[in-house]
Amino acid sequence: MYSPELIKGTLQTIVLSLLSENERMYGYEITQHVKDRTQGEIQLTEGALYPTLHKLEADGLLTTEKVSIGKRVRKYYRLTENGNKQANDKVNEFRRFSETMNDLLNSFTPNPELSWLS
Template identity: 55%
Template sequence: MGNQKLYKGSLQTIILKLLAKNEKMYGYEITQKVKELTKGELSITEGALYPALHKLEAEGFLDVEVAKVDNRLRKYYKLTKNGTKETVNRLAEMEEFLKTMQQIVNPKFSLE
């Protein structure tokens, strides 16, 4: 997709939404789920994903759980209570943003 830049500002919201739905996930799993849900239109690189995960963790929205899988340590990310609240807030903001963009891009179309 040529519009990867449009998704960049939404990456943290995407991560929060996935974790709200899936309880806990590891990094590669997140990238694959996004690819699956978007039918390959959105591909999240490790270089974008991990800084976003670390920022969300530093802000207190994610907890990290380390587990040994096939003799390797794997970091699982899950929402904290504050992360769950933040997810609700960011999804509401995203809904408003999408409505506003629809009014600009396609004034005759309404999401309601």
């Protein structure tokens, strides 16, 4: 697992991009999808995911539909047009950001013994 600070700020990007590939998904499905696709390296917690989904819905980027599965109710999320635009923007931004960061860290070579260490 990655230290949690790193994942911060990428949750919306992850959710929107997954919903761009899949017509509709529900919360639990999203957590499993991410876990599987990252070999367990990114595990979304419910306490972070659900509030985020609610916020994206409130912002008009997602719509919901409830579907009964037996006695349980599943809540599916689907992108709006605006949500799709945001998905494009967010994913592109992350890719640019990750390049910028890697450039910035590029001159860095792990060195266990720097001469000037105190």
